[in-house]
Amino acid sequence: MANRGCTVTPSYMQKIRSIPLFAASLAGLLLPLGAIAAPTDSAAIRDAALKDDVAWAFTEGxxxxxxxxxAGTPQEARARDWAVARLNALGFSNVRAEPYKMPVWVRGRDEAKILSPFPQNLVLAALGNSGSTSDKGIEGEVVYFPTIADLEVAPDASIRGKIVFVSHGMTATQDGSSYGYYGAARRQGPSIAAKKGAIAILIRSIGTDHHRVPHTGVQMWADGVTPIPAAALSVPDAEQLARVMGRGQPVKLHLTLTSKMLKDQPSGNVIAEIPGSDPAAGVVVAACHLDSWDQGTGAIDDATGCGIAAAAALQVAKGGTPRRTIRVLMAGAEEVGGDGARAYYKAHGTEKHALAMESDFGADRVWRVDFKLPQGHEALTKRIADALAPLGVGAGTQEAGGGADIAPLVKAGVPVIDLQQDGTRYFDLHHTPDDTLDKVDPIQLRQNVAAWAVTLNLVANTEDSMGIN
Amino acid sequence: MANRGCTVTPSYMQKIRSIPLFAASLAGLLLPLGAIAAPTDSAAIRDAALKDDVAWAFTEGxxxxxxxxxAGTPQEARARDWAVARLNALGFSNVRAEPYKMPVWVRGRDEAKILSPFPQNLVLAALGNSGSTSDKGIEGEVVYFPTIADLEVAPDASIRGKIVFVSHGMTATQDGSSYGYYGAARRQGPSIAAKKGAIAILIRSIGTDHHRVPHTGVQMWADGVTPIPAAALSVPDAEQLARVMGRGQPVKLHLTLTSKMLKDQPSGNVIAEIPGSDPAAGVVVAACHLDSWDQGTGAIDDATGCGIAAAAALQVAKGGTPRRTIRVLMAGAEEVGGDGARAYYKAHGTEKHALAMESDFGADRVWRVDFKLPQGHEALTKRIADALAPLGVGAGTQEAGGGADIAPLVKAGVPVIDLQQDGTRYFDLHHTPDDTLDKVDPIQLRQNVAAWAVTLNLVANTEDSMGIN
Structure with missing residues (x-):
């Protein structure tokens, strides 16, 4: 359960034994039932969930x-088929895909080379919605900005016709908060550079590792801006280019960043339910996203989130039919703009929602819980905090805000609880080829399932109104 | 000085201050001179070397x-020109390149894709001297061997016409000793697979990391074997392919591994000297190699080795003219078969050599010293061990053996001392795109310079014969 830092999970840890749950469940039943309005005691659910195999098997599979x-590719369609089959096999009800259409950006070749003064290749990855070069690529002189703030104030004349390079120094934080500030180089940098007349933009990856694995990610062009090629250098390559720039000689690059845009491609959400006994009490949404970026296998972003949500719902179901329906939402197209979340809200926004939760920050341990519940739910908040405390999860003082897959629900006023995951090493891997199964720690994954299971169980079974009726 | 494990050097550590050496040198001169037959005390040399800036600047540059x-490419030619200029600027004597010619294998495209049952790309790198596919690539069914021992005993009929995949489970060791055993999959695997009729071979990278950075490396075809395409999958990709194989369905791959062989390309050694006062006493060779693999920038393999050897020789020279000439040998073409070492021996093998040393195992701290000195040099051995002990270097019990760049000298009986470097994280980086400057720890690099400087100083100045005359 300890923070593993940069240590990866040894492969022997990944050989999950199939542990019979009977002994643990029996122990749970022998515990005295307290004042909790739940058919199964939190301790019993927690103990069983700490032996969960479903989340790992989902992630591995x-x-x-x-x-x-x-999102929007045949691989995502295979993922939907795979998830529907797996969720049916796990015993969920009302399992279905809910399709919609969306525009899709497709990566081509990503190549960069310093032509002078020190010829060598650089490793980079185009950002989502990047403009495309021709197959022959483009050449240009580099103009360097240590931060996006420097780019913002630079005169257009210093940029016109050049390749902009923006660096910065993002470091790891447990709560991932630095992503907001440093991520601006990816989200706004391309539009700023294009407006000022740059022929392309390279950014230092929004990442905290030191490997030759660039961090891609989406960016949206501001209104009226003509797209230019936009890419992220791996952190070592960004440091190398900064050193080369530091020699004071003009630096010329050759870039080949080909890509294409497709219209109206099929994407979709996958939904699966544990039906509740009281339809009027509203549904509890447990969300994650099924799509991933193209260069890794989307293990921590977000196969684990879907494994956690599904496994936790099943752990609750073992205790009997909950009062409220638990609906697992495996959203499509989270990475490229939230089409799945909008499609869900369009189809289901008028239904009664008791709570929304989302897991989309890897699979390292939950360390803090944040709430945004209706007034008068303080006792429920305390019961949840007490049930999470044995897992090493402390109650925070910030208001919960959810994530992209439940954003329209949260905006509409649906209550939300955030089980905050340890993000210390998340941005070592996020949106890179390195987002693969070996980075998932099965022990911490189970702690996530346990935290989710006790929380879902308490909310799904509470007699509190959750603001409904 | 502590083992840094997988922690990378924070960039602030890389801002080396230019520390005046005067204070430290003065302190050294005030120490009483003991019984050591050296013009400068080991402690003074050690203290000055622990503030060395030359090795870092060489590596960074x-x-x-x-x-x-x-080796054998225009980039290696640029490296020779760069090194000759830098060594002259540093004040070395007799700086020159000594050219030779060699065959050169040149990488083209490295692409792999699982066609069925689960279509997805795999990250890999062709091994040195790999056969080439056509531009369109090849298709084949995969046959899996958990170890090279399994491949060796497999009947030819099970392999003919197929793509061999060999895995294994190399783990990190401080002395790097596991490279010998596990490296057989790279060194002998391709020839074994080709002899049995395979159309290609993929191995799990000979590496201890879990990143999508494949480990290339040289392999030589056994006599009479027709080359086949041969490549290393990154460790996560090898684990993925093993999992896919484990599903029990036939697995088909598409491989595009293009490359070419060139004859008689120019390579060369670079030599630089601190001339000694007694030409009859023989030269002390301080070796490293200037060439690197093509996908990283060759920081730990072996820019640091050359930085250490050069910096240590200069630290000795600060104390005055040594008795013996110290000759820095920056060999060409180490990675691809030792052409540089053979060329050096051909040109200089008949000269008197008092000692050979080599630095080619990264830049983490020296932790053990091994000796192979002539009989009667026990007192010198003890003086060296005593001088190294304050740096945390213990004397070992194994016989020193040198490395590839000095192998012909060692074979001819030249005495050798090995300053063993900590290899715990070396095979995380070795022969990968990840071998870049940010992996070098400047503090441990200086400890290397100090260990080398005290050792070179004692041997270069000792009145012991070193077996000469």
Whole structure:
């Protein structure tokens, strides 16, 4: 359960034994039932969930048998088929895919070379919605900005016709909060550079590792901006280019960044339910996303999130039919703009929602819980915090905000609980080829399942109104 | 100085301050001179070397201003020019390149894709001297062997016409000893597979990391074997392919591994000297190699080795003219078969050599010293061990053996001392795109310079014969 830092899981840890759950369940039943309005005691659910095999098997299966699954592609369609089959096999009800259409950006070749003064290749990856070069690529002189703030204030004349390079120094944080600030180089940098007349933009990867694995990610062009080629250098390559720039000589690059845009491609959400006994009490949504970026196998982003949500729902179901329906939402197209979340809200936004939760920050341990519940739910908040405390999860003081897959629900006022995951090493891997199964720690994954299971169980079974009726 | 494990050097550590050496040198001169037959006390040399800036500057300069420098290519020629200029600027004497010609294998495209049952790309790198596919690539069914021992005993009929995949489970060791055993999959695997009729071979990278960075490396075809395409999958990709194989369905791959062989390309050694006062006493060779693999910038393999050897020789020279000439040998073409070492021996093998040393195992701290000195040199051995002990270097019990760049000298009976470097994280990086400057720890690099400087100083100045005359 300890923070594993940069240590990867040794392969022997990945050989999950199939542990019979009977002994643990029996122990749970022998515990005295307290004042909790739940058919199964939190301790029993927690103990069983800490031996869960479903989340690992889901993660291993999706990343192995489907692998990369970019939104709107045939690989994502295979992921939907795979998830529907797996969720049916696990015993969920009302399992179905809910399709929609979306535009899709497709990566081609990503190549960069310093032509002068020190000829050598650089490793990079185009950002989502990047403009495309021709197959022959483009050449240009590099103009360097240590931060996006430097780019913002630079005169257009210093940029016109050149390749912009923006660096920065993102470091790891447990809560992932630095992603917001440093991520601006990816999200806004390309539009700023294009407006100022740059022919391309390279950014230092929004990442905290030191490997030759660039971090891609989506960016949206501001209104009226003509797209230019936009890519992220791996951190060592960005440091190398900064050193080369530091020699004071003009630096010329050759870039080949080919890609294409497709219209109206099929994507979709996958939904599966544990039906509740009281339809009027509203549904509890447990969300994750099924799509991934194209260069890794989307293990921590977000196969684990889907494994955690599905496994936790099943752990609750073992205790009997919950009062409220638990609906697992495996959203499509989270990575490229949230089409899945919008499609879900369009189809289901008028239904009563008691709670929304989302797992989309890897699979390292949950360390903090944040709430946004209706007034008068303080006792429920305390029961959840007490049930999470033995897992090493402390109650925070911030208001919960959810994530992209439940954003329209949260905006509409649906209550939300955030089980905050340890993000210390998340941005070592995020959106890179390195997002693979070996980075998942099965022990911490189970702690996530346990935290989710006790939380879902308490909310799904509470007599509190959750603001409904 | 502690073992840094997988922690990479924070960039702030890389801002080396230019520390005046005067204070440290003065302190050294005030120490009483003991019984050591050296003009400068080991403690003074050690203290000055622990503030060395030359090794870092050499490493930073070579990896930035030249970058990758495969043997026999124009990049290696640039590295020779760069090194000659730098060694002259540092004040060495008799600086020159000594050219020779060699055959050169040149990488083309490295692409692999699982066609069925679970379509997805795999990351791999062709091994040195790999056969080439056509531009369109080849298709074949995979046959899996958990170890090279399994491949060796497999009947030819099970392999003919197929793509062999050999896995294994190399783990890190401080002395790097596991490279010998596990490396057989790379060195002998391709010839064994080709003899049995395979159309290609993939091995799990000979590496201890879990990143999508394959480990290339040389392999030589056994006599009479027709080359086949041969490549290393990154460790996560090898684990993925093993999992896919484990599903029990036939697995088909598409491989595109293009490459070419060139004859008689120019390579060369670079030599630089600190001339000694007694030409009859023989030269002390301080060796490293200037070439690197093509996908990283050759920081730990072996820019640091050359930085250490050069910096240590200069630290000795600060104390005055040594008795013996110290000759820095920056060999060409180590990675691809030792052409540089053979060329050196051909040109200089008949000269008197008092000692040979080599640095080619990264830049993490020296932790053990091994000796192979003539009989009667026990007092010198003890003086060296005593001088190294304050640096945390213990004397070992194994006989020193040198490395590839000095192998012909060692074979001819030249005395040798090995300053063993900590290899715990070496095979995380070795022969990968990840072998870049950010992996070098400047603090441990200086400890290397100090260990080398005290050792070179004692041998270069000792009145012991070193077996000469």
């Amino acid at each position: 999706l990343t192995t048998e489907v692998g990369p699954r970019p | 070579l990896t930035t201003e030249v970058g990758p420098r495969p």
